[in-house]
Amino acid sequence: MKPSRFTEEQIIGILREQEAGAKTADVCRKHGISSATFYKWKAKYGGLDVSDAKRLKSLEDENAKLKRLLAEAMLDNAMLKDIGSKKMVTPAARREAVAHLRVAYEVSERRACSAVGADRTSVRYRSIRPDDAAVRARLRELAAIRRRFGYRRLHILLRREGIVMNHKKLRRLYREERLQVRRRGGRKRALGTRAPMTLPQGPNQRWSLDFLSDAFSDGRRFRILAIVDDFTRECLALVPDTSLSGLRVARELDALIAARGRPAMIVSDNGTELTGMAILRWSQETRVEWHYIAPGKPQQNAFIESFNGRLRDELLNETLFASLTHVREALAIWRDDYNTIRPHSALGNLPPLTYAELSAPDMQRDGTLRYTESSAPRPVAPPSQQGSNEARTLLIAG
Known part of the structure; x- marks a missing residue:
């Protein structure tokens, strides 16, 4: 107006x-x-x-x-x-x-x-930040292949390929691409005091042994014998079959010792296959000390339990197996990848075989370790409770 x-x-x-x-x-x-x-x-x-x-x-x-x-x-x-x-x-x-x-x-x-x-x-505000399309694409490819890998292990794999990036920026890209690994819920565990486990000081000092169970796509069950070196974290063997007896376990250990050398100790739980006469006889004949953990205490065999979790999370839960041949092929591929490529956080993000090469100078060209019988230290026997520990006294006593 x-x-x-x-x-x-x-x-x-x-x-x-x-x-x-x-x-x-x-x-x-x-x-x-x-x-x-x-x-x-x-x-x-x-x-x-x-x-x-x-x-x-x-x-x-x-x-x-x-x-x-x-x-x-x-x-x-x-x-x-x-x-x-x-x-x-x-x-x-x-x-x-x-x-x-x-x-x-x-x-x-x-x-x-x-x-x-x-x-x-x-x-x-208009962002001037680069979109990093190439890094995002490669990150998605690796995450599709390594479905149970988090951003830390993917960061290590990218760094091996020559892609240098700050871990915080990679985590942001990882989150923006929605590649977070969904946590699988586990059962509740009782809390209590746990004695620390004595760590081995070299390869072939202690092996851990355990069984895993899974099923084929038609519902039939099968088992897997897993053997791990506690020092190098190397997966020594993965043996699948519909049934695994104590005699079969002894044969697999004999074949493994022939290729790798005799361990000083083997740790396992109290399963019926591992407490039978076949394993006891084998332990006496090969002079390998066999240690059984306390019943209901899987944390005393923590190395193989941790390995079982990785195996189940990254392979067994991700694959539908059609036959025993399929299981053996998948386990062989995964074992080779686990030993040679997959970064292990407890080893400074090195693969177990690379860590073993740095720890053992007498590595063979085919990738297997060569240890003489004397290179594996003998376990220290506890002193006797009564009598003398002198060698002459023990010989006289028979």
């Missing part, structure tokens, strides 16, 4: 001239206004003095301001209801909300930011 060139005081003065006896036409001609304007003023300001006119003007201004504030509040309420169901936690979500309000309600950027509670600098 075009503002009037006369103030309220001037308008009331013009009306007073007409009330004093001057003709309306003369008053309009004198002040350069039309008769319609004069009568409009008379309807609005007739009978008022200057103070009343000022009060009326202030009331009109305040009323207009209240109407404007009410309209803005109603508009803000409508905009908030429109975006009320959307979460605006990240700056990207706030940018989308501001853009939606500007288009839907035809408001300014400042108004939309005020309604959303966003900073205009954050809304106007």
Whole structure:
């Protein structure tokens, strides 16, 4: 609306001239206004003095301001209801909300930011960060192959390929690509005091042995004999079959000793196959000490239990086996990958075979360890409780 060139005081003065006896036409001609304007003023300001006119003007201004504030509040309420169901936690979500309000309600950027509670600098920000498309693509490929690997092991594999990147940036890319490994729930375990396990100081000092169980796709069950070197963490053997007796375990150990050398000790649980006469006879004949853990204490055989968890998580739970041949082929491929490629966090992210090469200078060219009988230290026998420990006394006693 075009503002009037006369103030309220001037308008009331013009009306007073007409009330004093001057003709309306003369008053309009004198002040350069039309008769319609004069009568409009008379309807609005007739009978008022200057103070009343000022009060009326202030009331009109305040009323207009209240109407404007009410309209803005109603508009803000409508905009908030429109975006009320959307979460605006990240700056990207706030940018989308501001853009939606500007288009839907035809408001300014400042108004939309005020309604959303966003900073205009954050809304106007445009990222200059590179998209790292090649790294993302390779990360997705490795994650598709290594489905149970987290970002730390994937970082090691990328670094081996020459892709150098900060681990925090790789974790961000890993999270943005939604490659997080879903944790599988485990059963609750009792808590209590646990004695630390004595670590071996070299290869072939102690082997761990255990059985795993799984099923074919048709429901038939099979078992896997797993043998691990506790020092190098190397998987020495994975033997699958529908049944594994004590005699079969002894034969597999004989074949392994022929290729690798005799261990000083073997640790296992109290399974029926491992406590039978076949294993006891084999232990006496080969002079290999066999240690049984306490019943119900798998943590005393922690190395093989940890290995079993990795094997089940990365292979058994990810594969449907059709036959025993399929199982043997898959286990052979996984064992080779585990020993030569897969990084092991307890070994400084080195594969077990690489760690064994650094720990044993007499490594053969075919990748197998060569140890003489004397290279594996004999276990230290505890002192006798009664009598003498001298060799001569023991010989006489028989």
